[in-house]
Amino acid sequence: xxxxxxxxxxxxxxxxxxxxxxxxxxxxxxxxxxxxxxxxxxxxxxxxxxxxxxxxxxxxxxxxxxxxxxxxxxxxxxxxxxxxxxxxxxxxxxxxxxxxxxxxxxxxxxxxxxxxxxxxxxxxxxxxxxxxxxxxxxxxxxxxxxxxxxxxxxxxxxxxxxxxxxxxxxxxxxxxxxxxxxxxxxxxxxxxxxxxxxxxxxxxxxxxxxxxxxxxxxxxxxxxxxxxxxxxxxxxxxxxxxxxxxxxxxxxxxxxxxxxxxxxxxxxxxxxxxxxxxxxxxxxxxxxxxxxxxxxxxxxxxxxxxxxxxxxxxxxxxxxxxxxxxxxxxxxxxxxxxxxxxxxxxxxxxxxxxxxxxxxxxxxxxxxxxxxx
Amino acid sequence: xxxxxxxxxxxxxxxxxxxxxxxxxxxxxxxxxxxxxxxxxxxxxxxxxxxxxxxxxxxxxxxxxxxxxxxxxxxxxxxxxxxxxxxxxxxxxxxxxxxxxxxxxxxxxxxxxxxxxxxxxxxxxxxxxxxxxxxxxxxxxxxxxxxxxxxxxxxxxxxxxxxxxxxxxxxxxxxxxxxxxxxxxxxxxxxxxxxxxxxxxxxxxxxxxxxxxxxxxxxxxxxxxxxxxxxxxxxxxxxxxxxxxxxxxxxxxxxxxxxxxxxxxxxxxxxxxxxxxxxxxxxxxxxxxxxxxxxxxxxxxxxxxxxxxxxxxxxxxxxxxxxxxxx
Numbered sequence: 001x002x003x004x005x006x007x008x009x010x011x012x013x014x015x016x017x018x019x020x021x022x023x024x025x026x027x028x029x030x031x032x033x034x035x036x037x038x039x040x041x042x043x044x045x046x047x048x049x050x051x052x053x054x055x056x057x058x059x060x061x062x063x064x065x066x067x068x069x070x071x072x073x074x075x076x077x078x079x080x081x082x083x084x085x086x087x088x089x090x091x092x093x094x095x096x097x098x099x100x101x102x103x104x105x106x107x108x109x110x111x112x113x114x115x116x117x118x119x120x121x122x123x124x125x126x127x128x129x130x131x132x133x134x135x136x137x138x139x140x141x142x143x144x145x146x147x148x149x150x151x152x153x154x155x156x157x158x159x160x161x162x163x164x165x166x167x168x169x170x171x172x173x174x175x176x177x178x179x180x181x182x183x184x185x186x187x188x189x190x191x192x193x194x195x196x197x198x199x200x201x202x203x204x205x206x207x208x209x210x211x212x213x214x215x216x217x218x219x220x221x222x223x224x225x226x227x228x229x230x231x232x233x234x235x236x237x238x239x240x241x242x243x244x245x246x247x248x249x250x251x252x253x254x255x256x257x258x259x260x261x262x263x264x265x266x267x268x269x270x271x272x273x274x275x276x277x278x279x280x281x282x283x284x285x286x287x288x289x290x291x292x293x294x295x296x297x298x299x300x301x302x303x304x305x306x307x308x309x310x311x312x313x314x315x316x317x318x319x320x321x322x323x324x325x326x327x328x329x330x331x332x333x334x335x336x337x338x339x340x341x342x343x344x345x346x347x348x349x350x351x352x353x354x355x356x357x358x359x360x361x362x363x364x365x366x367x368x369x370x371x372x373x
Numbered sequence: 374x375x376x377x378x379x380x381x382x383x384x385x386x387x388x389x390x391x392x393x394x395x396x397x398x399x400x401x402x403x404x405x406x407x408x409x410x411x412x413x414x415x416x417x418x419x420x421x422x423x424x425x426x427x428x429x430x431x432x433x434x435x436x437x438x439x440x441x442x443x444x445x446x447x448x449x450x451x452x453x454x455x456x457x458x459x460x461x462x463x464x465x466x467x468x469x470x471x472x473x474x475x476x477x478x479x480x481x482x483x484x485x486x487x488x489x490x491x492x493x494x495x496x497x498x499x500x501x502x503x504x505x506x507x508x509x510x511x512x513x514x515x516x517x518x519x520x521x522x523x524x525x526x527x528x529x530x531x532x533x534x535x536x537x538x539x540x541x542x543x544x545x546x547x548x549x550x551x552x553x554x555x556x557x558x559x560x561x562x563x564x565x566x567x568x569x570x571x572x573x574x575x576x577x578x579x580x581x582x583x584x585x586x587x588x589x590x591x592x593x594x595x596x597x598x599x600x601x602x603x604x605x606x607x608x609x610x611x612x613x614x615x616x617x618x619x620x621x622x623x624x625x626x627x628x629x630x631x632x633x634x635x636x637x638x639x640x641x642x643x644x645x646x647x648x649x650x651x652x653x654x655x656x657x658x659x660x661x662x663x664x665x666x667x668x669x670x671x672x673x674x675x676x677x678x679x680x681x682x683x684x685x686x687x688x689x690x691x692x693x694x695x696x697x698x699x700x
Contacts, residue, residue, distance in 0.1 A: 010484030014470065014477075021472040210468030213432045213539075214485045215457045 007216030011224025015198070019228055029194060030236055033186035034243055040182060041248050045174045048134040050078040054098035056089045057082060059108040067104065067120065067146065076138040089123070099125040100135050112150070168253070168336045175248040180331035181304040183240050184324045187263070188270045188298055191233045195274030196291040198225045200281045218363040226271045226359075233267040234260070244335075254334035258341060262334075265351035266327040272358035273323070279365045298324040326350050383446040385410045385537050385568035386431060392439035393426055400426045402591035403440070408584065410536070413559060413569045415582030417684065423591045424572045425465075428539050431570070432462055445536060458486070461530035461538040465545060467522045468529075471515035475506055475525055478514055479532060486533035493532075500528040504558070520551025527558070537568045544573060556581055576681045587684050594687045603678050608686045613637060614652040615682070619645040619672040620663070629666045633659070640685070647676060 019026055053071070057064050071077045080098060083089050092098040101123035111118040122139045126132045169176045202208040211221060237260070244250045252259075273294060281287035299305060301315070302324035311319060319325045326347035333339030333347075386408040393401040401423045408414040418424050429435040431442055433453030442449040444456045469478050479500065483493040501507050504524040509517060514525060523543060530538060544552045556578065559569055563583075571582065579585050580599055587595035595602055602608065609615065620626045623641050630639045630648055636659075639648040650659070656673050663670050678686075 006487070007485050010481055013484070014473070014481045017473055017477060018470070205468065205471075206464055206466040207468040207470060209434070209464055210462065211485070212434055213457055213460065213462040214482070215454050215487070216485050 003220075004217050005220040005223060007211075007214070007220035008224045011216065011221050012227055015225050015228045019232065026232065029190050030232070030239065033190055033236065034239060037179065037182060037186060037240065037243060038247070041175050041179055041244075044178055046178060047172055047174060048131055049075050051076055051100055051131060051135060052098045053077040053079050053100040053102060054081050054083060054089060054092040055079050056084070056086065056101070056103045058106040059104045061109040063109040063112050064104045067108075067142075068102070070142050070146070071102065071139070074138050074142065076134060093123055093125055096125075099128070099131055100139075168338075173250075175244075176250050176336060177332075179244045179248055179250055180335045181302075181328045183237070183244070183331050184266070184302070184327040185295070185298060185304060186240060187233055187237060187267065187327075188324055189295065190236050191229060191267055191270040192274040192277065192294060193291050194229045194232065195226065195271050196277045196281070196287045197284055198229075199275065199278035200284055200287045204283060218366040219359075221366070222275055222359060222363055226268070226275060229271050229274075230264070230267050233271065234263065237263050237267075250335065252335050253338035254340065256334075258344075259331065259334045262330045262344060262348045262351075263327070265348050265355060266323055266330070269323040269351045269355035269358065272355045272362065276358050276362040276365075279362045294322075298322055301325070302328050304328055320350075321354070323351055323354055383443075384408055385412070385445060386414075386570065387443045388427075388431065388440070389442070390440035391427065391430060391437060391442060393423075393430055393435060394438045400591055401430065404588070404591075404593045405440075406586055406593060406596050408568060408570060410568055411563055411566050412584045413563050413571060413582045415579045415585040416570060416572045416588065417574075417579055417585060418572075418588035422588050424588060425541060427588070428462075428541055428570070428572070432460060432539060433457060458533070459535055459537060461533070461535040463523075463526050463530045463538070463540045463543055465542045467526035469514045469522060469526055472513065474511050474513055475517070476510045478525060478529055482529040483532045488533060496532050496534070500532065504528050518551075519547050520554070523547055523551065523555065524558075527555070531562075531567075536566070537570065538562075540569060540571045542572050542574070544575065544578065552578075576679065576684075579680045585680065587687060589688055589691055592691065594691045595683065599680055602680065602683045605683070605687075607690050608678055608683045610637075610649075612652050613649050614654070615676045615678050616648050616650055616656065616659075616673055617642075617645050617676040618648060618659075618663070618670060620668055620670050622668050625666075626663060626668045626670075629663060629668060633662055638689075647682065 055068060057068065068079065072079055077100060081092065083092065086103070089101045089103060093101050101121075103121040103123070105119060105121075108118045108120065120143070122135070124132050124135045166172060199208065202211070241252070241256065241259070245252060274291065277290045277293075278287055281290055297318070301308070301311060301319045302322050303319070304324065308316070308319050308325070330339075330344050330347050333344055384407040386406075388407070389405050391401050391404040392399065404423075404427065416424055416427070426435065430437055431444060431449065433449050433456050437450060445459050447455045447459070449456050470481070473481065476497070479497045480493065483496060488496060501510065504527065506521070506525060506528065509521060509525075514522060517525065527538075527540070527543070530540075544555060547555070552575075559571070560581075563569060571578070573579060583598065585595070585597070585599055585602065586593055595605070597605075618626065618630070621644070623644060623646055627639055627641055627646055630636055630646060635651045635654045637649045637651070639646050641647075660670050660673055
């Protein structure tokens, strides 16, 4: 009788009882992500607008005022102060009061009127790269546009006319982009933390040792512990999706059922990670610390905040080992782009493989190590 | 499942030359013993001497570094799952789930052993009756007192009707009444043919065992019935006599007693001193010598060695052997 899943049913039922007994923890772990999502969804706007700007307008005539109007009308810049000399201009930026300083020289209008090239100095605080990038782009674009307007009177006769069109998120709404990724991170948090304690608790209690003198097999034990939390994770996903759809009004373009289906391998991978952490840790405090480890790589290497393309080549392969990478692709794919199973099956498969790999390592540790501890 | 060869006269446990090393440290050093069916086997030894390691080896929790162990005739190395089906194990800290009720704990352990529902229900009824747990069935196990926790843990360990139960310090931290009740229960069960392997620190518990062994730093230095151990030549060397000297001034008396030639060793036991003396020593002379030092002696009488005496003597003997070997 070699049933490698022996004991699964008993452990599954018992774990479900633990969860029910500890309803407080469950409630807390289910509502915290929603609360965080609520805050982040409203607070974080990835579009950069209204950058604090200080202006030293040495010219002051109509042309210079027109240029400043164009800057403010772009919605990118917000002029907070006009200064009268270079020193004050620099000072505002060094002091962090303004991120952009614009200096219009005294001869700006004169040079334009004489069809000469006029220069405008734009000082940009480079300490925040995304703000700086946006400021460079917008000022350059306004400069080019202004020049073209003066050279070519008829705009329809441009030789090359680029017509960019934003697909899937035409209004560039931040929640649309941000929340599908956040879903993956939230689920990872909830599930890893829930399972991270499940085994180490038994280790501390001494019940794990007891289980090892029974005929229960490692896979029966681990899957029995994992599956109740898979149900909880799935429930949490449903809550998050409802919240996203009806509170933040993010439209879901693809098939929700497919999203649900593909979330299962992701939850499986995340839970296996928690189980592995739990089998490694010797105390709940240690498990707690270890459970924080996967969060930062999942945030920064998965493409959640920064596109994966910006990761240096030597670190890039790392992103393939992070479950969130695949699930963020799945959530953004289904929710924003309406992707189907033909586009996403590889991600689902990768998640299954990662999950199985982590679980097998955890089970092997049970043979070798845990018993000795 | 392959049915292992079962010889009727097979002992419940047979351990041959057990060795367990952790790195350079030998925790269990060439230990051999046999435990017959239906025995209550008391396994004694100081903390860290290897008691729990031996239990873990016999229950398949720890691989053997050497030697051979059979449980009910089954080789621990070859069929640890078969061994686990047949044994029950109760660890020092009563491995219960405190957020589950008494009934849920029992049900869980029953399911782990794959008892089918009808048998599980019957077994739970039997155990609950035997252990007197009926009034507590729906109570969280965290709310039970120590003695009841221990009974529940024992119940969980015997749901699958094992013929052999390992109890690792079952009475540590339990009040005297619960301790007595547990032993009554063990005797009753052993009457039904169940074998017990019990570790303990309590000498009075050791006296109750039908078979005791003493392990000292990984070596087995005593193995037999309590009475056979009392008669060992190392414990009661030829030409000596063990006496109990009752006196109100035990501490002062002890320091004098140790100076009297003819007294080989002396230890305080409550209001008396246990001494090993040359048997030609006259008890009246002894009383006289103590009186001369101004120590009132109430009574001196011959005494059979207790198991504690046995283990103390054997430990000294073993220590002197070790020192001799190291010199």
